[in-house]
């Protein structure tokens with residue numbers, strides 16, 4: 230009697246983890262038409278020594294390094310959870326920096342990238 234062994238390969242790849250990684254990488258790697266990577270200034274907050282008033286004005290400072298750490302330690306429960314950290318960071322940048330500064334403009338651009346990417350990932 231021939232026994233057929235059926236193996237049901239359950240590819241339990243965490244969909245959320247993939248979407249979170251895609252969202253983070255899309256923002257980190259985004260380049261403008263001239264090839265400038267807009268995220269670089271957002272990697273690390275200015276030091277308290279250099280900008281003490283930053284930490285007076287900005288109540289909830291956050292940078293890409295922090296978001297990356299939360300991603301790596303599975304602290305995001307949803308895509309919206311990560312998006313709200315990005316929106317917080319970009320709002321901080323627009324609160325502290327002048328509207329005619331490059332970082333202010335880059336924050337607005339990357340915030341649009343974040344929201345557009347979230348919508349695309351939601352459809353998938």
Ligand SMILES: CN(C)Cc1ccn2c1[nH]c(=O)c1c(Cl)cccc12
Nearest residue numbers: 270271273274275291292318321322
């Ligand atoms: C003038 N100097 C503080 C601009 C500067 C230089 C760096 N960074 C900023 N401003 C920011 O808001 C900011 C944010 Cl949200 C996240 C990470 C780095 C930031």
